Amino acid sequence: MNISGSSPYISEESLNEMLTDLMLMFKNGRLTDGPYAQEFEKEFAEYNNVKYAVSVNSGTAALDVALRHFRLMGREVIVPTNTFVSTPNSVLFAGGKPVFADMNEDSLGIDVDDVKRKASSKTAGVIVVHIAGLVCPQINELKQFCDEKNLFLLEDCAHAHGAMMNGQKAGTFGDAGCFSFYPTKVMTSCEGGMIITNNERLDEEARCLRTCGQNVDRQAVMLGHNWRLNEMAAIVGKHQLEHLEEFLAKRNEVAKWYEKALANVDGITLFRVPSNFRHSYYKYPLKLADGIDRLKLASLLKTKYGVETGHVYYPPCHLQPFYMENFGTREGDLPASEQVLKKVLCLPMHYRVTQENVEYIRDALVSSIKELQTAF
Numbered sequence: 001m002n003i004s005g006s007s008p009y010i011s012e013e014s015l016n017e018m019l020t021d022l023m024l025m026f027k028n029g030r031l032t033d034g035p036y037a038q039e040f041e042k043e044f045a046e047y048n049n050v051k052y053a054v055s056v057n058s059g060t061a062a063l064d065v066a067l068r069h070f071r072l073m074g075r076e077v078i079v080p081t082n083t084f085v086s087t088p089n090s091v092l093f094a095g096g097k098p099v100f101a102d103m104n105e106d107s108l109g110i111d112v113d114d115v116k117r118k119a120s121s122k123t124a125g126v127i128v129v130h131i132a133g134l135v136c137p138q139i140n141e142l143k144q145f146c147d148e149k150n151l152f153l154l155e156d157c158a159h160a161h162g163a164m165m166n167g168q169k170a171g172t173f174g175d176a177g178c179f180s181f182y183p184t185k186v187m188t189s190c191e192g193g194m195i196i197t198n199n200e201r202l203d204e205e206a207r208c209l210r211t212c213g214q215n216v217d218r219q220a221v222m223l224g225h226n227w228r229l230n231e232m233a234a235i236v237g238k239h240q241l242e243h244l245e246e247f248l249a250k251r252n253e254v255a256k257w258y259e260k261a262l263a264n265v266d267g268i269t270l271f272r273v274p275s276n277f278r279h280s281y282y283k284y285p286l287k288l289a290d291g292i293d294r295l296k297l298a299s300l301l302k303t304k305y306g307v308e309t310g311h312v313y314y315p316p317c318h319l320q321p322f323y324m325e326n327f328g329t330r331e332g333d334l335p336a337s338e339q340v341l342k343k344v345l346c347l348p349m350h351y352r353v354t355q356e357n358v359e360y361i362r363d364a365l366v367s368s369i370k371e372l373q374t375a376f
């Protein structure tokens with residue numbers, strides 16, 4: 001048995017549609033900055049019920065571009081330490097300084113009280129990350145705080161395509177939402193990303209920035225880069241978007257199987273999702289009891305049972321060597337993230353996971369935990 005932790009899904013029918021479009025694209029000869037990216041943008045904006053969507057060539061690029069709109073030079077941006085390094089890195093690339101905030105243990109999302117403590121006259125804004133696919137439950141409180149203090153709120157939605165709180169989609173709570181279409185994500189374009197917003201100026205600047213800072217008259221008016229999405233990626237993304245609701249339904253079904261299968265397993269705690277949320281289940285995290293070493297458990301699950309697992313995110317950003325060496329961040333700075341994330345294990349979550357897989361994973365988990373406890 002070999003169960004991968006994540007896997008893109010493209011049905012035979014969808015693949016044929018992609019291939020037809022690829023043939024047309026090559027015949028037309030328009031390989032980038034073309035009609036497929038425009039269609040993908042239009043459909044992604046409609047799906048999220050926003051005015052604008054700007055395609056770019058990665059989730060990192062989406063953050064890089066959106067952050068430039070906020071003119072960060074010499075200013076700080078509060079970011080969760082529990083995220084992929086792209087989030088704070090993009091702040092640095094846009095000329096700002098990331099300030100790390102701790103995490104809420106129940107949602108794994110940013111701790112809004114810590115954001116309030118860390119906000120100062122130097123703060124330009126806040127980035128919230130909807131970890132694993134759960135919209136940050138304190139998003140409205142965070143937005144209200146940002147509005148009061150005149151801070152921008154950017155949503156890193158790399159995990160949260162189609163995720164909702166009270167029927168409102170991730171990416172529509174703040175000033176803009178940044179999505180990744182990396183192959184492990186809920187939907188993919190191989191590599192790619194998208195910025196969504198209702199802010200006309202941000203949309204205009206993003207289009208300019210992704211084309212090396214050139215405006216519609218091809219004049220260089222900003223310092224940009226080549227962040228464009230090519231047409232092949234746009235074709236893949238557009239056809240994946242057509243199936244996003246189906247992908248989300250399947251991931252939620254897998255989560256239900258896990259919830260049932262793992263209800264009485266000793267040594268683990270599941271994360272509860274309130275009924276007013278639609279999780280996108282990019283990941284299925286659970287918390288291990290004290291005394292169970294996540295790395296040893298992950299290794300046993302992989303080598304003995306062929307079950308690949310993951311994490312969100314350990315070490316957290318402030319304990320990554322680059323940040324420790326250059327910003328002096330240390331163990332002890334953000335205690336909730338440090339203590340909890342060590343114990344968070346993510347089980348295989350993707351379209352191909354079956355109910356039999358879930359039962360096998362449960363048995364592998366129970367046996368591995370027992371084995372580790374006996375050895376201990």
Ligand SMILES: Cc1ncc(COP(=O)(O)O)c(C=O)c1O
Pocket residue numbers: 058059060061083084086087129156158159180181182192193
């Ligand atoms: C939270 C988060 N932000 C940003 C990114 C960057 O996206 P990409 O890999 O498409 O550049 C990722 C992707 O792994 C992510 O998980």
